[in-house]
Amino acid sequence: MRSGSRKPFDAFRRAPGSGNRASDGWKRETFVLPLDVARIKAREILDRFPRAAYLTEVEFWRELDDGRIEFTMRRLPTAD
Numbered sequence: 001m002r003s004g005s006r007k008p009f010d011a012f013r014r015a016p017g018s019g020n021r022a023s024d025g026w027k028r029e030t031f032v033l034p035l036d037v038a039r040i041k042a043r044e045i046l047d048r049f050p051r052a053a054y055l056t057e058v059e060f061w062r063e064l065d066d067g068r069i070e071f072t073m074r075r076l077p078t079a080d
Contacts, residue, residue: 028059030072038069049075 031041042058049056054075061071 025076026074027077028072028074030070032064032068032070035063035067035069038071042071042073045073045075054078 029045031038033041046056051057054077056073056075059072059074061069063069
């Protein structure tokens with residue numbers, strides 16, 4: 001990625017208050033993985049923490065220039 005180019009995901013990270021997201025009650029994990037491995041990892045998390053109990057979802061995702069996928073999973077840890 002060129003130093004001057006910006007992506008929507010980067011803007012989200014720079015958004016005011018984005019540093020406080022941990023205090024909103026959601027547990028988030030961000031991964032950068034090849035496409036096939038990213039699918040397996042997301043499925044593993046969704047199976048481990050089903051939506052019915054944890055409200056688990058892929059919050060954001062994007063394809064990087066090198067073909068890897070960057071994605072953030074979020075869930076409510078209330079049932080932990």
